[in-house]
Amino acid sequence: MRISTLTIFEQSMSSLNRQQGSLMHVSQQIASGRRVVNPSDDPQAASQAVQVSQSLAINSQYAEARVSARNALAQEESILNSVSSAISSARTLIIQASNDPLSDADRASVASELRGIYETVIGQANATDGNGRYLFGGYKDGSEPFVRDASGNVSYVGDTNSREVRVDASRLMPVADNGDAIFRSVHTGAGYLAEADSGNQGSVVFKGPQVVDESDPGYGDAYDIAFSVDAQGVATYSVNGGTAQAYEAGQSIRFGGLSITLDGTPADGDSIQLDRAQNMNTDLFRTFEKALAVLEQPASGDTARAARANTLSNVLREFDNSLDNVLTTRASVGARMNELDVVDSVSDNRSLNYQEKLSGLEDLDYVSAIAEYSLRQIGLQAAQQAFIDIKGMTLFDRI
Template sequence: MRISTVTMFEQSTASMNRQQSDLMKVSQQIASGRRVVNPSDDPQAASRAVGVDQAKAVTEQFSDSRVSARNSLSQTESIINSVSDAITSAKGLLIQASSDTLTNENRESIASELKGVYETMLGQANSTDGNGRYLFGGYNDSVPPFAKDAAGNVQYKGDSNVREQRVDATRLMPVADNGETIFKSVPSGAGYVAEAKKENGELNEGNVTFRGPQINDVKNATDFRITFSSDVAFDIETFDGEGWNTVQTGVEYSGKDAAQQISVGGMSITLEGTPAADDEILVAKSGGDVRGADLFRTMEEAIRVLENPADDPVKKADQRNTLNTAMRDLDNSLDNVLTVRASAGARLNELDVIDAVGSNRMLNYDQTLSDLVDLDYTEAISEYSLRQIGMQASQKAFVDIKGLSLFNYM
């Protein structure tokens, strides 16, 4: 069979092109450090690598989300810590104000200091996260969550939701507690609180003071109120969850002469002083249906009685009763704030754990990607040297073949 000169040239050119293509492919691999430069190099590995890259991107997004969540929780914990310090300071001032050795002027001075603590709390309750969003307004975070109404009382303007953020594929984490949870709630184990005030909010007109209440039987403890029909008799009502029910009427009152202990169900309270008709003493579970919790209301009431001179028995009784109630309320509020703070700290610790898991997951993804597409340099360099030799051999063969001619032998 005769082989034409054109055929020899075409085969030699094709061989050199093939060798050059193989050499260039190995060169690209060495330059990029990747075994799979194009999907056609290893379609299966390339397909798996795309999936791993997507999983890495999602993991990185969750990592960024955890940074944001950590910033929010750290700020929340810091503010709540300041609030707990403010409550402790307020409680100390009320204990000081309860001393019988203080004058009205001394109490007015304490009231001025207590106002500063109150305004500090209000400012902390309206803190922002640095991006213009209010931390404690729930999802209604575009306006201050706490604002004073026309009467000067602080009202909550946020919602009852808790802002959440997804920090991992299976974890939706609360990143900020709402204002109700912090400033208008008490822990589930909060006790009972007594208050000397009428149902319509008016102050009592007599000078009855109370000590307690005490829980004698937890199972039978219940909300109740004492309403004086005269200065020597009173009625007792209990709350059943829907309304008040009279359980005793015309009970004799002897507290004008000596302290009288009154027991209702599993509760007891000690009264002393002279009442006026329609005066009331309420005993209710803190944060319950009858008497909701409100840290700002507690502070406002304490400031009120300290600012007004207690220059008669009625005002002195109001001052003593209000301070006793306020100190119990502050104890409950402090327990609640510390519980919320502990919850924020626990979530920060959880973020650290999720971060560690996420870091390990990223290492696994990196290792998987390396196994799929990264280059083995030792093998690649050997392959490169082999392709160079093949290319040189192909070129040398072409030079030798193209020089063949019958005219060289004639």
């Protein structure tokens, strides 16, 4: 069989190119530390590696989202801590102002301090994060959620949604509670409040109400205590228009699972309303305004002093309810921050599993690769030497 010189050269060059290509491929594997340099090296492993890499990237994005969520919750928790401290200070001032020996000037001084706390709470309610977004406006976070009108009344103009962040594939977490739920709501277990009618002319003051029997069939209903005084000055009271009963100053009356203590002298037509706290005033700012109104206004006469005492008693209960609500929200924020720690731990384990799987698909076995590299070097050297030997086998060397 006759083989042309051209064929010999072409086959030799092809062999050299193959050996050089194989050597270069192993060199790339060693340099990159990856077994699969090109998808053609292992199509199945390359496909799985793409999927695992995408899962790893998504997991990393959720981790970044949790950092943002934790920062937002930490800001909210700090503000709620300040608000709860402010409400506690306001309660202390109301208790102080309820002491009968205080003069009107003393109460005015208390009112001045209380107004400072009031302004602080409004400022906290309109707090922003580091990016200028208002924390408690829901998704309307571009402007102040609490605004005051010309009369000084505070109203909420945010929405009732809570901003949420997806912190994991299966968890959409609220990262900022709306102001309506924090500053204008009470806990569902807040109980009852009592409020004297603004038109009362007598001097009846109340203490309570206290819940004594939640199993009573009438528990949960609203009640109205109405007073009647006849021409002889005999006072009676009725509950929700029921049978009139003799009134005695200092007595404690029970109805609907509740107990309330009444003292003082009623006037004909006076009344006191009782209802569940969530059906009464639930606005923290309105509570401040009620307290300031009676403390800044001097009270003269038994009727005015009774109205002030009843208002302060009511305000103290409302502050208690607002404080409970803020503390409940703060506890919820803390629970969410703890949940983020748990999700972080799960995510770290998931990320480690992804990295291990990706390593098994792509990473290089250096021992095998170095052995392969040495083998390819020998193969290339053998091909080069064979080419040199074959190239020397020509008749022209014999002429």
